[in-house]
Amino acid sequence: MTEEVYKEAAQNVTAWYRQYGRDLPWRRTGNPYHIWISEIMLQQTQVDTVKPYYERFIETLPTVEDLAGADEQRVFKLWEGLGYYRRASHLKEAASMIVNEYHGRFPETYEELLKLKGVGMYTASAIASIAFGIPKGVVDGNTLRIVARLFNREDNIALQKTKNAFGEIMDAMIRYAEPSDFNQGMMDLGAMICTPSKPSCDECPVASLCQSRECQTVLRLPVNNKVVNKSILEYMTVVIRDGDRYFMVQNEQGLLQHLYGFAQYGCDMPSEFEKAFYDDYGVKIRLTQYISDIKHVFTHREWRMHVYGGEVVDPATRPMRDFYKLEEIEQLPVSTAHLKVLKAYLKVLQ
DNA sequence: CAAACGTGGGA
DNA sequence: TTCCCAAGTTT
16 A cells, blocks of 8 residues: 555656756766765755856866865865855865775765765765666655655654654655656655645645645645754954955864955954954054944854954064955955955945 | 754745 | 745764
8 A cells, every 4th residue: 555655656756857857957967976066065055056056166177086186275166155165175085085095986885975075865865866876765855845745744854763764765665766767856846846835736746645735734744843043143354454465364163164254353342353363463453444234144143243444554563474465365265254244345445 | 862064045 | 024944964
């Protein structure tokens, strides 16, 4: 009985995908390296956002050897604005492993793929099925939603326990279909038809099997109870100029690691800022102008940046390496928050 | 398990 | 404005 439902659902989704699936850049290739890059970029990131990043990345670094040998700064620059920058670190680390330990041969099994840095259960399943035709169901936001609705399950999809249970259902279904088309069909169905709000049940290939539709629970599924409390941080952020150069520093750890930004301290007074900056860099500066307040929102915190312009007072104390011309800044990976800061600064002062 | 980790779009 | 959430992984 259940197996019959799995079989019909799997076949319907696969057939629907072959007729209505989206034409996406990473679907025009069988190259596992390219598919890998796309899947990493697509983690928690929408398709339309990924497209230009994917095209540029593949154009710039067309092979895993290119990535392994690339300058790290260049990889972060390719990732600038995409977010979750650890993905870029992991990508390069994994590329080196493939080149050095696997002699450039791309891993071809779920277990081997899972060993790559940045490749978890979702990504390993996605690459295994799409690039190598391995029948492993993908568990992501889309497929969790579809399974919850199709089988009217009220399990909390924020829990790993639920992801494992739904993953087993996906694995049971995928046996009745071609793995690549089934998995991509499930994800397209979630993105195009079985959407979080306003689902198009009238056009759904599994509507006749859908238990939440029968129970009229579609709109309140899936259950997703996760608590995210957001902290608010206030900063003074200063664009410090010295002639035609501006001070920027690379984050060494934590949030926005590896990305460059302007000097930023959690203090209230210009004098405090000037002292903090001197203590850290040995450069005497003075805040000269208020620019604006800028808000930047992350998933788990919010920055309120009070932006000022500043200048180096005593050039004798200035170490040149931390000051960059505008054309040099264009080559650095800069966080979106601080690109907003730069834009506001230039708007006022140029 | 829960928390950390970005950004943008839609309602 | 505010909230949700989007092709998740690591620690």
